[in-house]
Amino acid sequence: MSSRSDVRARTKASARTAAAAGPAEACDVFHIDPSRVAGLRGALITPSSVDALAEIFRALGDPTRVRVLDALSHGELCVCDLAQLIDLSQSATSHQLRLLRALRLVRSRRAGRMVFYTLDDRHIVTLFRQGLRHVEEAAVRPRRRLA
C-alpha cells in the first residue's frame, strides 16, 4: 500500500537543491525563517509512520468498512449476520473482513461452519468517537464546493 506515492512524482524535487541560500524572498527557496524550516523538517512524522497512519485511516475511510466496524463495535457477529445487518452481499462482506483482518482491526473465531468476527483494536472505537465529534461539529458550518 502507498507504493504509488513512493514511485511517482519527484518532478520538483530538484528545486530543493538550491536551498540554504539564506532568507531569500523568492519561492525557489523557503519564504519562512530557515531555522524554523530546519526545526520543521525534524519535527515531521517519519515516512514509515506516515504510511502506517494513512493505512489505518484509509481502512476507516470507506462507508462499508465504517458500517462493518460500527456493527462489530457492539459485539461479536458471524459473517452472515453481519452481511444482513449492513445490507451487503456475503462475498463483499468477506472481502472487507479479510482486509480488516490483515490490518489487525478485526479478529476471527471459527465455530462449526460459522466464523465470528470481533474488533481486535480498542483504539478503533476511540477513533470513531473522535471522528464523530468532528462530524457533528462540522455539520453546523456548511461545506464549500470544490468548483
Added chain:
Amino acid sequence: MSSRSDVRARTKASARTAAAAGPAEACDVFHIDPSRVAGLRGALITPSSVDALAEIFRALGDPTRVRVLDALSHGELCVCDLAQLIDLSQSATSHQLRLLRALRLVRSRRAGRMVFYTLDDRHIVTLFRQGLRHVEEAAVRPRRRLA
C-alpha cells in the same frame, strides 16, 4: 463522495425480505438472538454519519495528505514552502489543499501573492495522535499477509 456505494450492489438485499421468520438456524435469517438484532439495528450509526465519518477518514487516509496536515500542525505555511517541505509539486500540493479546504480541514489566508494555510480543525491533531498510538502499538505485532 461515497456516491458509488449508494448506487451499486444491493444484489442480496432481497434476502432480507425473508427475515422476521423467528429464531431460525438458517442463514437466510439471523443466527443470533432476534431481539439483539433489533437492538443492533437501532444502535448503528446513521447513514449520513457513516458517510461523513468515512469522508474525513478518507481525507486522512492518504500519505500525501497526512504529510500536509502534519506539516501544518506545526504552524501556518505558504503553498510553496509546504510543497518543498513535503517534497511535492506545487500543483499537486495545491490540489490537495483545495480538497482539504473543501472539507474544512484547512483554512487559507491571502497575503500579497502568497496564500498561507492553517489547520482549521482542532480534532485533526487529536485524531492524528490517536492514530499514531494505534500504529505504535500495532508495530509490535506483525501483520498477516492477504494471500
Added chain:
DNA sequence: CTGACATCTGAGCGACTGCTCATACGTTCA
C-alpha cells in the same frame, strides 16, 4: 500596461478500489 511571481484549475493518464460472479474450501449431518 507588461512582465514576473505565486497560486489555482481542468484535462487526462495510470494505478487502485470495491463490488459481483463463479467457484473452491471447510464443516456438519444423514
Added chain:
DNA sequence: TGAACGTATGAGCAGTCGCTCAGATGTCAG
C-alpha cells in the same frame, strides 16, 4: 460418502484517486 450450508477467494469490471502538464488567475513592481 455426499449433499447442504457458511465462508473464502480469484478474476474482472466500472468508478475513483492522485499526479502531471499546460494554461488561467490574481498580485505586485516598473
